[in-house]
Amino acid sequence: IFFLLTVQAWIALMQRPRYGRKIADNRLALLLYVSITFVLGTISFVMNARYTEMIWIDLRDAPGGPLALIEDYMSYRINFVALATGHLQEWFMQALLLHRCFVIWNWSRWVMVPMITLYVAMIAFSIIVLVEASTGVAFYHIIMELAYLCVEVGLTVIYTVLVINRLFVMRGRMRQIIAQYDSSTYDTIALMVVESAALYTVFAIVFIVAFAMYANGITTLCFLSIGKIQGIAQLFIIIRVAQGRAVTHEWSTQSVAIPTAMAFSRSASDLTEMTDNERIGKPEQNTVQLYADSEKAREVTVSTTAT
Numbered sequence: 406i407f408f409l410l411t412v413q414a415w416i417a418l419m420q421r422p423r424y425g426r427k428i429a430d431n432r433l434a435l436l437l438y439v440s441i442t443f444v445l446g447t448i449s450f451v452m453n454a455r456y457t458e459m460i461w462i463d464l465r466d467a468p469g470g471p472l473a474l475i476e477d478y479m480s481y482r483i484n485f486v487a488l489a490t491g492h493l494q495e496w497f498m499q500a501l502l503l504h505r506c507f508v509i510w511n512w513s514r515w516v517m518v519p520m521i522t523l524y525v526a527m528i529a530f531s532i533i534v535l536v537e538a539s540t541g542v543a544f545y546h547i548i549m550e551l552a553y554l555c556v557e558v559g560l561t562v563i564y565t566v567l568v569i570n571r572l573f574v575m576r577g578r579m580r581q582i583i584a585q586y587d588s589s590t591y592d593t594i595a596l597m598v599v600e601s602a603a604l605y606t607v608f609a610i611v612f613i614v615a616f617a618m619y620a621n622g623i624t625t626l627c628f629l630s631i632g633k634i635q636g637i638a639q640l641f642i643i644i645r646v647a648q649g650r651a652v653t654h655e656w657s658t659q660s661v662a663i664p665t666a667m668a669f670s671r672s673a674s675d676l677t678e679m680t681d682n683e684r685i686g687k688p689e690q691n692t693v694q695l696y697a698d699s700e701k702a703r704e705v706t707v708s709t710t711a712t
């Protein structure tokens with residue numbers, strides 16, 4: 406699934422969106438991002454797959470059997486490579502979340518400062534984990550891995566809350582201006598953000614609980630899958646951005662003022678020159694049209710018939 410979504414993201418980023426939608430900004434940067442995360446995720450997967458083969462086939466008769474090999478996970482260099490590439494992949498993925506959050510919040514400082522602080526803390530914890538892992542310490546006994554996971558999940562949850570709040574505020578403002586405003590776009594994007602973050606968040610919480618309780622079986626399963634789960638969730642967002650169906654910087658800065666235009670079909674002097682029979686045959690209509698900046702706003706026409 407991760408590979409297929411990566412290919413779909415590549416195709417979407419390299420072609421023009423249909424139905425006149427806007428081409429994604431920073432398309433080359435997104436292509437580079439998708440390529441880097443795919444390469445890192447693939448390296449991590451290949452290294453883990455190779456070690457799994459060693460556990461159950463090549464070294465099955467080693468002292469202690471497969472369980473001992475799982476405990477001594479970090480004693481083999483290929484596993485350190487898998488851990489390092491997995492952490493690097495998550496650095497890039499969290500950086501993308503931060504960028505999307507900053508765009509939606511129009512680069513507000515009160516949002517940027519705490520989020521960047523958490524991001525730097527996550528990288529610091531990750532480096533500590535990698536340093537300890539390089540010494541051959543058992544992976545399941547690296548306490549900083551638990552702190553790293555907690556900060557990473559916290560970043561994702563805070564990102565989701567901030568984005569959803571911003572979208573609902575924007576939707577509320579448009580509804581105050583236009584009573585019949587179609588807010589389905591905001592609702593769809595909010596649902597997309599929740600759906601993409603929910604699977605990874607639940608999976609990561611299970612990982613944290615299992616790691617804290619030393620449930621090595623569940624921890625291993627989550628460790629081997631969490632990078633792909635997060636990658637799949639973010640690829641859904643990238644594909645939507647590439648197709649021009651995501652929130653852009655213009656959305657977060659658009660003016661709520663609505664220009665109006667009024668057009669009257671006839672002047673008052675024309676009415677006085679008409680006979681009563683002509684007025685009955687050609688009812689007078691005074692039309693007021695409201696045009697909104699948003700493409701979702703509807704034209705409102707108010708007609709009055711002269712008696």
